[in-house]
Amino acid sequence: MNSPLNSSLNSPLSSPMKQAFRAALDHAHDRGERLRFWLRDDDATEPSAPLERLLDLCAGHGVPPVLAVIPARARADLAPALPAWVRVAQHGWAHQNHAGPGEKMQELGPQRPAPQVLSELAQGLDRLRGLFPDHLIELLVPPWNRIAPEVMDGLPGIGIRALSAYGKVTTTALPLLNPQIDPIDWHGSRSLHDADRLWHKLALAAAQGEERPIGILTHHLDHDAAIWAFLEEVMTLTDHPACRWVAPDDIIPGLITGSPD
Template sequence: MDMSIWQPIVDRLDRLRAAGRRADFWLRDDDAVAPTGALDRLVELADRFSVPITLAVIPAHTSGELSHYLASRDDISIAVHGWTHQNHAPPAEKRQELGGHRPREVVLDELDKGYSRLSALHPSSFVPLLVPPWNRIDPGLLAGLPDIGFTALSVFGAERSSSNPDGAKTMKTGSIASAFPRPGLSLVNTHVDVMDWHGTRGCRDHLEIIHDIVRRLDEMNLDEETVGILTHHLVHDESVWQFLSRLFELTAVHPACRWRRGGDLTAR
């Protein structure tokens, strides 16, 4: 592996240290339901560098087995990843579980069940954070989330409005920022995805991921925003594991980087 490609991240962090500043990073890993070898590997890797994990768990498919596996850990936060992670959009649309294709009351009731189930299974590590499957949610649902107990929402993309909204019916990436700030609900996004979903479905080119991290460091508001890294442990190839190992190695000990727990972010 060419270690020189990592120098831009080190340079940015060194500049922050010289200025007396610090960037918050966080790791969101999606689609957890049960203990697996892949989850073991993620947990062991994060442990090695003391990096906390926020697991987005699918409530309808999980059980006490995962709860028992994580019971003694205080460095893993549990977020609500929809209800069943089932697509309800027609073939011509992007996949959505929390879209506008079903009655609002039905979707909110499922999210309420998911919130109750995970908070009961993981009483000490549960955080009131909703992670919509496929990072998509209908805007009409947002007002009902605080009534369930959610205090934060996490999708993929910038927290501030962009000039290229994804569309009126579904809020994703920059477009969701137009609905914030809003009472009782904060936006805690991920910004860098390690997976090449539209190509190899393995790890993206390491240099491209590094460029995304550097761009986020250059653009973010250090006082209010984070660098959110998005992973999916169940589908990682060896290149993903290598990337994460090197990223954690470089950042976890750097005084200008702080890896945050999910609860730290929802409490802000």
Template sequence: MKVDWSPLKHELGEWRAAGLTLPLWWRDDDAVAPTESLARLESLSATSGVPVHMAVIPRDATRSLADDLSDQFIPVVHGWAHVNNQTEGKKAEFGMGRDAHAARLDLQQSMARMRDLFGARLAPMFVPPWNRFDAALLPTLAEFGIDALSTYLPRQTATPIAGVTQINTHIDPIFWRGTRGLVPPDDLVAQTVALLQARRTGMQDNAEPLGYLTHHLVHDADIWEFSQQFMQEMCDGPVRLYRHDTKGFS
């Protein structure tokens, strides 16, 4: 696949000239068991040097996933069962209007299951399925020791509640509402450049790590190839890699 990366290279050059550094992180969703796709993701992560925050579905996660998940991955919590609890509107498991008691029980068992599987390896970040979350449940996250919430698009506030930081993703290569293949590469490059320009000019918060969001179980060849090139191009720029565990930035 031939991608015109020149607009991104130019923008990263502007960052160097300004003495700026871009915080970067990677999140992948929906893991429950070891698969060939997961092994391929691990290889891509190792080659690029960028660790993957693996959003694991607690209810369905297997012991073999916990046993086989290498240090290339940082396990985080992906809802409870990844089911839609909305009676109308857009899908969400922990969306607006859900019964607070039922949501609390799901969050409690999510953390219990993930701690049982991953122990001290677990990074206390919550990733709500479909990237939708009722802000009224934020105190419950903090109660259960979750210190970060990750959805999609630039965050509106760094700390939506005391003790919980918002760390979103911003670039998704999958054309979910169309072919479910790769978004046109030129569009992805333009989107990335626009995000970087907004940060460089102070219009968006550059303290928030820029997040690349993947779903290894549904990747086709083009998505794999674009992701490999994307990480290579980004890591050639003035970036520092973020990991939501004790290591922080590297």
């Protein structure tokens, strides 16, 4: 992919950390590497203007996103709105908090018996298979990125082949594909995190080389103008010969699209 980047780098929004990210891409190209980027977007349930905006942005930069869809709330008209290159992952069951007062929010935590939680997840997986037969991959995204170990242990038995959280889950018998970058300041402004910090994280991830995919986590329903602008800048800068955007099933060989045999 070839796209002029000088206008972005020389804009008033430019920063040393953004230029450090671009330099890391240039160094990767000099080494003959192709850095893999991937995008996970959470909480999809229905067609919407923000989802359409995300898909248009992805289409313009060759990005195949994986949408974490909430099974209990997914509408049948979502599937026809998705291009063929979009993947769908399972985002829990109903994205309902079962934690008690003072506990961090979680749907798949230890508050309920693991067999009950796994039964809901199996029901959700079956529903997604029916709604998205051409988009679904057997990837579970726990709501709030939290899941009890005993629930994790039962995932292969219901047909889940891989897990994607965000920092809170680091060990599992299943293949684990966690994004490293979340641009939203959830515990503060709920707008864009400090941009220099985000660009610095991207630069560090790019400097690690092509072995580790670089994942970005988004929530299309929660984006404001600053978050949309950051995401577009990331995609513009990664229109670079050292970069390629991939889907989770390109990263994890056993993660296949479609229904099980």
